[in-house]
Amino acid sequence: MRRRIVMSMLAGVVLSASTFLGAGPASAAPPADAAQLAATPARSADQAAATPRDAPSETPAATAADTPADAPAGPAADTPAEFGTDWHDPLTAAPPVARPATKSCAVTVAEAQFRDFTPYRGAYTPPSGCGDRWSKVVLRLDGKVKGRQFDRLGYLHIGGVEIFRTSTPEPSPDGIEWSVEKDVTRYSDTFRRGGDVEMLIGNVVDDTYTGVLDVKVTLTFYAQGGAVKSAATPDRVLTLQDGTITTPRNSERVVAEVYATGSGGGCEEYWYLTVPDPAPYSCKADKGPYREVQIKVDGQLAGIAEPFPTVWTGGWSNPFLWYVIPGPRAFDIKPIEYDLTPYAGLLDDGRPHRIDVSVVGVPAGQTGWSTPVNVLVWQDAKRAHVSGALTEVRAGGLTNSSTYSSGSEERLDTVGGHRLTTAGYVDTSHGRVWTTVRRTLANTSAHHWTDGENTDALKATWTDDETVTVDGRGPVGVRRTHRTYTMDGTTTLAADDRLRTVLTLGDRAAVDETRGGRRTTWSRLDDTYAGDATYTANVPRDQRHAVGTTSERYRLYGSDGCYDRVLVTAQGVLTRDRSDC
Numbered sequence: 169m170r171r172r173i174v175m176s177m178l179a180g181v182v183l184s185a186s187t188f189l190g191a192g193p194a195s196a197a198p199p200a201d202a203a204q205l206a207a208t209p210a211r212s213a214d215q216a217a218a219t220p221r222d223a224p225s226e227t228p229a230a231t232a233a234d235t236p237a238d239a240p241a242g243p244a245a246d247t248p249a250e251f252g253t254d255w256h257d258p259l260t261a262a263p264p265v266a267r268p269a270t271k272s273c274a275v276t277v278a279e280a281q282f283r284d285f286t287p288y289r290g291a292y293t294p295p296s297g298c299g300d301r302w303s304k305v306v307l308r309l310d311g312k313v314k315g316r317q318f319d320r321l322g323y324l325h326i327g328g329v330e331i332f333r334t335s336t337p338e339p340s341p342d343g344i345e346w347s348v349e350k351d352v353t354r355y356s357d358t359f360r361r362g363g364d365v366e367m368l369i370g371n372v373v374d375d376t377y378t379g380v381l382d383v384k385v386t387l388t389f390y391a392q393g394g395a396v397k398s399a400a401t402p403d404r405v406l407t408l409q410d411g412t413i414t415t416p417r418n419s420e421r422v423v424a425e426v427y428a429t430g431s432g433g434g435c436e437e438y439w440y441l442t443v444p445d446p447a448p449y450s451c452k453a454d455k456g457p458y459r460e461v462q463i464k465v466d467g468q469l470a471g472i473a474e475p476f477p478t479v480w481t482g483g484w485s486n487p488f489l490w491y492v493i494p495g496p497r498a499f500d501i502k503p504i505e506y507d508l509t510p511y512a513g514l515l516d517d518g519r520p521h522r523i524d525v526s527v528v529g530v531p532a533g534q535t536g537w538s539t540p541v542n543v544l545v546w547q548d549a550k551r552a553h554v555s556g557a558l559t560e561v562r563a564g565g566l567t568n569s570s571t572y573s574s575g576s577e578e579r580l581d582t583v584g585g586h587r588l589t590t591a592g593y594v595d596t597s598h599g600r601v602w603t604t605v606r607r608t609l610a611n612t613s614a615h616h617w618t619d620g621e622n623t624d625a626l627k628a629t630w631t632d633d634e635t636v637t638v639d640g641r642g643p644v645g646v647r648r649t650h651r652t653y654t655m656d657g658t659t660t661l662a663a664d665d666r667l668r669t670v671l672t673l674g675d676r677a678a679v680d681e682t683r684g685g686r687r688t689t690w691s692r693l694d695d696t697y698a699g700d701a702t703y704t705a706n707v708p709r710d711q712r713h714a715v716g717t718t719s720e721r722y723r724l725y726g727s728d729g730c731y732d733r734v735l736v737t738a739q740g741v742l743t744r745d746r747s748d749c
Contacts, residue, residue: 215687221363247738251714254342255740256492260499261722261733262695265306265349271391273298278324278367279331281678282381287368292326296615298391300360301398306388307332307350314343317379319481320369321431323540324385327363328407329629330540331355332385333427333501336369337481337494339379340740348499352387354544356401361385401542412520413543415512417553420542420596421546421603422512425503428461428475428539436536439529440477440628440655441615447572450621453531456570457628458584458611460528461539465514466521469563471506474632475527477655479673481692485659486669488701488716492737496675496695496720505541507636509603510592513556529568548596560604563588577616577623585610601640625658643684652676661705668702679726691726715739725749 269746273295280288294300309332317339331352339343363468392398402423406413415422430436435451442453463471478497481490490498508515515521525539548554564587571581591604613628632651637644657671675695681688696704701716719736729749737742 174259215579226465232748247741248744249715249739251488251491251712251716251740254340255344256737256742258337258343258346258492258494258499259735259742260494261720261735262500263722263724263733265351265729267306268303268390268396270303270393270396271298272388273391274386274388276386277326277365277391278365278383279384280318280383282322282369282371282383285368285370287366288718290365290493291362292365293362294360295387295389298389301392302356302359302389303392303396303399304351304390305353305356305359306390307352307385308388309334309348309383309385310345311336311347311381311383312345313337313339313341313379313381315339315378315380317342317371317373317377317381320371320381321429321480321592322369322470323427325364325366326355327358327361329355329358329405329542330427331358333429333477333503334451334546335494335498335501336367336381337499338487338491340491346499350500353399354401355405356399356491357403357405359389403547406543406545408523408541408543409520411522411524413515413523414520415515415543415545416547417516417518418548418551419512419516419545420509420548420554420594420601422508422515423544424471424506424508424523425542425544426461426463426473426506426539427471427501427503428525428527428537429478429501430459430475430527430537434534434536436530436534437480437537438483440613441624443572443615443625444570447578447580449578449580449617452479453529455529455568455583456580457613457615458529458568458570458582460566460584460586460609461504462522462528463541464509464522464525464526465508465511466509467524468561469588470508470511470561470590471605472586472607472609473504473506474611474630474651474653475504476502476675477628477630477653477673479671484657484669484671485667486701486703488703488714488740489669489671489699489718491740492742493697493699493718493720493735495673495697507603507634508543509594510560510590510605511558512554512594512603513592514558516554516556516594528566547702547709548598550597554594554596556592558590558592559590560591562590579614579616582611582613582615584612589722596640599641601638604635604637604639606635606637620663623658624660624733627656645681645683647679650678665707666702667705668700670700671698673697689727691724691728694721694723696721 246607275295277292278288318339320336322334323330332350337346371381373380430439435442439459440457442451442457443449444456459475461473461475474617476497479495480498481494523541527537555562567585569583573579586609589606610631615626617624630653634649636647654674659669661667677693680690697720699718703712703714717738724731732749733747
């Protein structure tokens with residue numbers, strides 16, 4: 169029975185749809201056609217049969233989750249003793265997108281039932297009646313699914329631009345509905361023109377996995393009016409063409425965004441648990457779990473970032489953790505942003521420039537990461553050509569060290585990190601503007617497991633600090649961002665096949681902006697998820713006797729106000745939903 173825990177993870181975390189997200193040259197175009205997708209399913213029914221994981225069952229067992237300090241100590245009196253055949257629709261504690269009180273126009277961009285790996289294709293037409301300069305644009309996905317199904321990964325492209333990446337919840341036999349909102353105002357340049365629509369949530373439907381993913385995606389455009397002005401957005405949103413980009417010759421600010429996701433049907437689904445040889449563990453990587461997403465311009469390192477350790481809704485061998493509350497970012501996968509403005513002077517020569525994205529730590533030749541790229545450009549309206557130069561690229565040594573030790577428990581301790589500074593200037597209509605970008609990454613993790621992997625635990629922290637300094641005419645502007653991601657979890661499989669997972673996840677960020685040394689805006693984000701769920705593995709679904717409590721607290725406060733919401737569940741029932749500030 170060796171490695172039952174990890175093989176259960178392979179059956180539980182892999183998203184079949186993720187086979188379309190193969191590694192390779194960065195591109196916003198679809199990475200594979202339908203034939204390729206159908207030929208390489210990430211997980212078969214046979215793989216999952218040993219531990220069916222998407223169905224509840226029926227007798228009590230006691231667990232307790234790590235919940236926010238002000239959450240209730242236990243379930244309410246009317247909470248069921250264990251999971252039944254239905255549970256609360258999925259929801260998150262994240263705030264809804266704020267909307268202005270102006271005229272709005274809605275456009276349906278996709279409406280489809282995903283049964284296989286055939287993309288939905290349609291056409292987008294800009295709205296009429298709300299102008300072409302909007303104060304906000306909001307994307308909303310509404311989905312429903314019934315029966316039995318795995319978690320799936322999906323994307324939405326308009327005009328070749330990836331505007332949304334998501335994953336799906338796992339359904340109950342009785343069916344669930346869910347929704348996701350995203351502020352997509354930054355893509356206004358794309359929305360002003362008609363274009364092709366492509367959406368895919370790859371799926372497999374058969375006699376066992378019956379869930380058809382029924383989704384509808386709309387864009388709602390809010391006009392400007394009165395005190396509500398049009399949003400300041402990039403002038404152009406570009407995608408790569410054969411791995412290259414040609415920016416307008418008057419570009420004065422350039423930002424790349426990369427929707428990086430570890431996927432592909434193997435161990436990169438949960439890259440943070442991989443180990444190097446000679447450690448005896450089911451998932452291997454050449455140098456262990458350190459990952460870093462790098463972007464290069466013409467072969468020169470231009471940006472580094474820590475990927476967010478997303479846990480999908482079948483993750484950590486235990487779907488009962490995620491039926492109601494998904495992990496942070498699972499439904500709205502945020503892109504990594506790289507400020508490439510130091511390279512603007514180089515990019516403004518009117519020629520195509522090579523853009524490459526790679527992931528440090530992925531074994532050579534191995535797929536498992538998708539890295540589509542959008543490039544956002546702000547132009548100088550008063551000049552047809554902006555000149556400039558890249559003046560500095562200074563990278564510190566990359567640290568990536570994993571130390572294996574054996575004993576009563578196997579253990580792998582990992583330390584990783586990197587530093588990069590880039591600087592350059594552009595000569596604009598409003599003077600010479602210098603931009604310096606400094607980014608510092610760090611990761612520490614302690615992974616320990618027992619023989620057979622019947623206990624498997626990880627405690628890890630990732631930090632990603634970025635400082636962007638803009639020095640031109642007027643006071644110096646500085647934007648400092650400190651990101652921290654945390655994971656602390658243990659899965660155990662007892663002699664009686666009771667599988668228990670206790671897990672806490674954290675997504676935190678502190679942002680401060682100053683001008684002339686005085687703080688102008690600031691914000692603090694703390695999104696914390698905690699769960700504890702137990703069920704009997706390797707038995708039919710009606711004998712699993714699953715119980716579990718989960719919670720999420722999402723706090724966002726700063727110069728623009730505050731938001732604070734707590735969700736708590738027990739056995740799939742929402743026992744608390746409190747908003748405060």
